[in-house]
Amino acid sequence: MADPLAVLLAARGDAVLESHERLGDATAVVDPVELVAVMRFLRDSDGLDFEMLTDLTGVDYLGREPRFEVVYHLYSVKHNHRLRIVVRLPEDAPEVDSLVEVWPSADWMEREAWDMYGIRFRNHGDLRRLLLYEEFEGHPLRKDYPKERRQPLIGPRN
């Protein structure tokens, strides 16, 4: 069984900005421009076969630039191995290409990341809020969103 991180570094080392295996979690920080190509490579190459995008979430590192991270957890049922892919996005334009075309499971998880962090996913097609309502102001999991903040009341929708 090949080490997925080593295979990725050998084949697409140009797109990987940083990598580590701290706490046993193989992680690669990938150039956002190359994200979809790297993900397609990870899904389709023999020996990697990441059939599943298990998890997708955002992280806000307020005060750091690039401020946002989108963290993808991949899993291969065939080989029973995992890989974490991270893209870093700037504060003024947190935007990255959508992975709905690669794994449909990205659909709802990207909607949730948009909802909670205000990260835009290009070519998603249906980027509505997932858990909150459309009239909600702001993105609550951002570190500069105070926990106690109240939302304006909205009237009934007709």
Next chain:
Amino acid sequence: MDHLTYRRPETGEDDLQKDLHTEHQILNMGPSHPATHGTVKFLIELDGETIISLDVQVGYLHRGFEKECEAGTWYQAIPYTDRLNYNSAILANIGYCLAVEKLLELDTPERCQWLRVLAGELSRLADHLTRCGATCLELQAMTPFLYGIEARELSWDLMEILCGARVTSNYVRIGGVKHGMPSSFPAICRENFEKIRKLLADFDEMVTSNRIFVDRLKGTGILSREDCLRYAVTGPLLRAAGVPLDVRKQEPYLTYDEIDFDIPIGEVGDNYDRYLVCVEEMHQSMRIVEQCLAKLEALGPGPVDVLDPRVRWPAKGRVFNQMEELIQQFKSVTEGPRVPAGEGYLAIESANGELGFYLVSDGSAVPHKVRCRPPSLINLAPLHLMVKGGLLGDLIPTFDLLNMIGGECDR
């Protein structure tokens, strides 16, 4: 009026077979509907009784789990995890604590690990009993539901003896469990299992080969193996589609590598397969619990917590008599453990599938990020594929066998 002609309507074979399409109708179901278990809204486009498209709208139970976790200490998040999947609260406890222990690079004592497995499997049993019982309820069969609930009460009674609470038990701690097993527990557990097995046998007799039950579940809500993988569906749904994937086997955590148990799989991935997989998993859970009991009896009483000063709470007797222990107790309560900076993802097999926790620490006593990978939400996303082209009536049992739990789905 010369003559009156009366044209007989054509009633040939062809005519009877002809589909009677109606104008498409949009139906709003929920968010407050008895069959939606908690609150979820379906926007259904119907052609007669056939579902053309479905939009599932979730979030009505969102209460900011992740935001709340980022405001308290690492310890204060544990009771919130109880309230994710309230059918099997301990499994979320275990997942979260294991993830924190991963960041702390902490190993728990053997006795604690066996206790966690035991408590977790009792939860899984209760969860599956609810799911299978409620499926019958959705099909208008009240009696089997009551048999399932009676069995669940027996497993919750066990939970109460072990943890002190029935539902949101808050039993697991970082680096240990709340307390060990009472000496009377193994005997009561075996006795209750005997009763649960009898109830399951009755349940089986009533339901499994019941004509109505089989007709309603067989061939409905199918999700193929490929679609399961594309949508990252895990748990009994994936196993029903024939993929023997179980985190307990693939990446054994706690003491699952020392336990003898089997993973049931289905063939086509319809509702009936899901039901059969869940029933078999209940028997496997009881098998696991019995092995835990034997092991714990052999180990005897002893410590169930690590002795690591970062997470250990000193014994009460010493707190009252020694200055250092008093200070440590004060620090543990007011501040909680500091977790080294870093990130970690840890997955366990919950009753619904892979329950993952992705934690980020900045080295302080407050989590920077607590992400719960909710199997309820991710398994719900391909519901439109399962029911498309099916009848409206089949949406309800399909949704029930998904076992979407609002608390975990919406967080």
